[in-house]
Amino acid sequence: MPTRKSWIALRVAGLMISPLFQSEVVGQIQEREPIVQHLTLYRTTKIDGLSIFYREAGPKDGPTLLLLHGLPSSSRMFEPLFSRLSDRYHLIAPDYPGFGHSDWPDPKKFAYTFDHIAEIMNHFTEALGLSRYTLYMQDYGVPMGFRMALAHPDRVESLIVQDGVAHNEGLGANWKTRREFWKDRAANEAALRTNLFSFQTTKMRHVGDDANVELYDPDLWTDEFAFLNAPGQAVIQSDLFYDYRTNVDAYPKWQAWMQKTQPKLLVIWGKHDLSFDAEELERYRKDVPTADVHVLDAGHFALDTKADEIAALVRAFIKKK
Numbered sequence: 186m187p188t189r190k191s192w193i194a195l196r197v198a199g200l201m202i203s204p205l206f207q208s209e210v211v212g213q214i215q216e217r218e219p220i221v222q223h224l225t226l227y228r229t230t231k232i233d234g235l236s237i238f239y240r241e242a243g244p245k246d247g248p249t250l251l252l253l254h255g256l257p258s259s260s261r262m263f264e265p266l267f268s269r270l271s272d273r274y275h276l277i278a279p280d281y282p283g284f285g286h287s288d289w290p291d292p293k294k295f296a297y298t299f300d301h302i303a304e305i306m307n308h309f310t311e312a313l314g315l316s317r318y319t320l321y322m323q324d325y326g327v328p329m330g331f332r333m334a335l336a337h338p339d340r341v342e343s344l345i346v347q348d349g350v351a352h353n354e355g356l357g358a359n360w361k362t363r364r365e366f367w368k369d370r371a372a373n374e375a376a377l378r379t380n381l382f383s384f385q386t387t388k389m390r391h392v393g394d395d396a397n398v399e400l401y402d403p404d405l406w407t408d409e410f411a412f413l414n415a416p417g418q419a420v421i422q423s424d425l426f427y428d429y430r431t432n433v434d435a436y437p438k439w440q441a442w443m444q445k446t447q448p449k450l451l452v453i454w455g456k457h458d459l460s461f462d463a464e465e466l467e468r469y470r471k472d473v474p475t476a477d478v479h480v481l482d483a484g485h486f487a488l489d490t491k492a493d494e495i496a497a498l499v500r501a502f503i504k505k506k
Contacts, residue, residue: 223271225264229286232309238286239279239309240264242271248342248503249315252278253306255324255349257387257409257422258486259285262323265492270499277318279309281329283421291417297424299325299431303332310340319503321345324460324485328432331439334448343449345499346469348458348485351439355465367430374423381426382413393457393484400490443472450476451502453495455483477502 225242240260250270252263260278267276280287281302282295295301306329310318319342322330327349334341350356356363359380366377380386388406392398412418443450450473454466470476479498483491 225267225271227286230309230312232312233305235282235288235290235305237279237282237288237305237309239277240267241275241277242267243273243275245275247273247275249275249277249318250321250345250499251310251315251318252276252321253323253326253329254278254280254284255326255486256426257284257382257413258324259412261285262486262488263321265488266321266496266499269492269496273500274503277313277315279306281306281325283418283425289417289421292420292424297421298428299328299332299425300428302425303329303336307333307336316340317342319343319345321347321499322349323347324349327351328429328435331435331442335438335442338442338446341448343451343502345451345453345502347453347487347495348455348461350461350465351436351443351472352465352468353433353436355462355468356433357459357462359459363426363429367427370427377426378419378423382419382422384410387413390460390485391489393455393459395457395482395484395490401484402489405486405489440472443469447473447475449502451498452476452478453487453498454478454480455485455487455491456480457483458485458487460485477505 223243225240227238227240229236229238231237238260240263250266252260252266254260254262259280263276263278267278270276282305283289283297283302310333317340320330320334322345327346330344331351334344362373362376362380366373384406387410391405392401395401413422450469452466452469454463456463466478466480470478477498481487481491481494483489488495
């Protein structure tokens, strides 16, 4: 049987091939290389006077996943899921203001707070007509998502948490410098930027303590480090992180909401994550005893190396619920 390459060569040469032979070869090619049914679209929309960029794929009549990214990434972090889930699910992943391809308004004129950005994300869902969705939240996506869920609980079908914190104990030892920054911003600004935005920290957010460094594409952290060093980013990210202290204050409220409503919850955790305390996933399970909890051999951005496993977990979770 000719290979795909030799068959194409025959076609280029203009040689005749019987329809039966063509059908058999094409069938083999399609079996090895499935046709992508839903391409990813890269779009922008105006929300509260800002251009908000987002990725969209999948059937609009399928279950909707609203994917909320972390620091210092963008909707780009969810590309592995777009290529694995868009056959059945409607995927929407926005970039927050100040991130990715969305507008980066001047911090002197725009309040970079989690309350403000979550409000814009709620307006974003309204503009797109998203009335019911599963929230997929990673890192910064957790405080964004819980604000959105508490503001409009009727819109949330279920929650997926991937390496994100909703308990004060989940902030590990490397948060000491960050807590000092919250106490006295001026005195600790330089130390905070080194602790949070340096090249080494940016790399370690991905690799953590995983000895298999060769599994990680170095573009992941070099691109993010370039983003963090773009003009204006230092102030934007410092402003938003200074507001992170309001998340800590809100943790009890989010916990109480989970305990009362018992949402359908999937928690995915990379065991090599050094950003947060590894026992955080058990705290989610304490709040929601029926939570589906999984620890993967991955880092803080578990999609870097375990996209197939995560896609399978998401499919099983949504199917079950």
